[in-house]
Amino acid sequence: MSVDRSDRRPPAMSDVAKLAGVSHQTVSRVLNDHPNVKPVTRQRVQAAIAELGYRRNEAARALVTRRTGAIGVITENSPLHGPTMTLIAIENAARSQGTYVSVATVTRWEVATVRATLEHFLDQGVDGVVVIASHDEAVRAVEDYSRRLPVVMVGPGRVSGGIHAVAVDQWSGAGLAVGHLLDLGHRDVVHVSGPREWLDARARERGWRDAVLRAGLEPRDPLPGDWTASAGFGVGRALLAQRDVRPLPTAVFTANDQLALGLLHAFADAGVRVPQEVSVVGYDDVEGSEHFFPPLTTVRPDWAALGARCLERMTAAMEGEPAAAVLVGARLVPRASSGPARR
Template identity: 85%
Template sequence: MADAGTGERAGAALPRPPAMSDVAKLAGVSHQTVSRVLNDHPNVKASTRERVQSAITELGYRRNEAARALVTRRTGAIGVITEDSPLFGPTMTLIAVENAARSQGTYVSVATVTRWEVDSVQATLEHFLDQGVDGVVVIASHDEAVRAVKDYSRKLPVVMVGPGQVSGHIHTVAVDQYAGASLAVGHLLDLGHRDVLHVRGPSVWLDARARERGWQDAVLQAGIRPAEPVQGDWTASAGFAIGRSLLGRRDETPLPTAVFTANDQLALGLLHAFADAGVNVPREVSVVGFDDVEGSEHFFPPLTTVRPDWAALGRRCLERMAAAIERQPAEGVLVGARLVVRSSSAAPRA
């Protein structure tokens, strides 16, 4: 029952939401000018733009995105497919893409897959196609992801984040893992190390293989024959076990003077094993990682590592998505990384 004190009748129509014409009237401009301001058109005077934006704020105007999509055939939304994983690289990539999308007013819808199987990935792509997204970003960590997505770009604009380049119609964006690894190993070589061991990541991962190649080529170019890399995964537990194994054999095989690990978690486990055994890092062994995970400056000792430019990765991904939507020729883009030197690396003991 309606409150008699309000003077409102039960079932009375709700007030009409403000329209673009209301904004134009309040700002004293044309409907077309309001449209130009909403679409960030450059040919609008600053004073006019400010007047229109003030009217939008005062009225609480919100653009009808559904109507806009009918006209432009663009929803302003993209899908993102990533794997159901807590690993640092895929997580930071997702955050970078979301931040870049938000900065340009693009909405992101995220779907995770447990395994990169063709059927499940393509079902997710079909779901996004049904939603009418403008395109899909696939955060592709390893080979199965590339195979699952490779033939789908004719139906929907696709950008893959991870591979350096993929044949066909898929735009790609990736951190230059090879160059980053070269920076890490070059740092150790410049310090005077000639025995740089590599603890590698899983061989099915694109990043792991690129980082291994960067290590190997840097060592070979220095005229050094690289030792056989040690197989790890991405976990601190694996790094700890590898450290224990190296320590257990040191009566027969001396410890290397330096270790480059495929990621910071492996380095963390290695540092733990060395600390337990009383091995001084970096006086006896230098350790360098990759990723610059949150807290790596508080490892013991603070970790020298490689920091990818995550913000640039997100921006370049959205640039490639715009190109894919416009059906421009596919292109592969590499994003840089920089070395962060801390106290886990030093010149080898004389």
């Protein structure tokens, strides 16, 4: 059966219904993935859609539903692993439910910059905004906007200003890393921290400290770093320079895998064997960490769950549900860079 469309107009839902031999309502149900459609009917409608090249009129749909099917995402203009993987996870989760993502990057988490970006998304008419919030300034910048549009923040582990929050449980993830080292017999587990202004860095440091204290041990002061391999290399060189005064720790937990990479480089240059003399554990499980030398024991956040929870919270925010904070887990990935404590 075919549909005469000699008028050259774009195919309409009525054309799909006529070609498939179903009602207009049935086509609508298929387009909206309604469960009450027989599989054979769904296939017939989908075949008609493909044959006609039908595309849904999103502008008309928005007038009816008061939703555009698009959300904004604000993230950092940075190649760092955490923000990048979070953005990918949100995009994947949005695509799976037919939602479109519009991305804006900021070079600095300044209140004026973030608010200007939020105003831009308001002008676009997005259904809501996800803010991948690395810094405290980002949290402060969006607190006033939850009354104007639905906002979900990724990073804070708590609700702030009525804004829905989703985060990787960095505290527990760090606890997994330290607990692994403690189980191997290590009693001097040093931490190389990330930048203090980063939410994730502070949470991972707290997780390390609390795990050490729970074991009845007194932690050394954390060694300050950033997120780079160069900083890890510098920390390693400093530890080596002081070993005549204070022995090397038996284990080091770094705030991310790049810090661990630099630390491994410094130890290799000095002939310090990992893990025979010092065990090293990172965080993030970046691409290629299994090929560090030695392969790096690390912690892998559940990125897919993070994206899914973000979209769930966005739906809740759009429907006016009370703000809530949701944490997603991480798991330890043991490899050759960690081993039993030296006796």
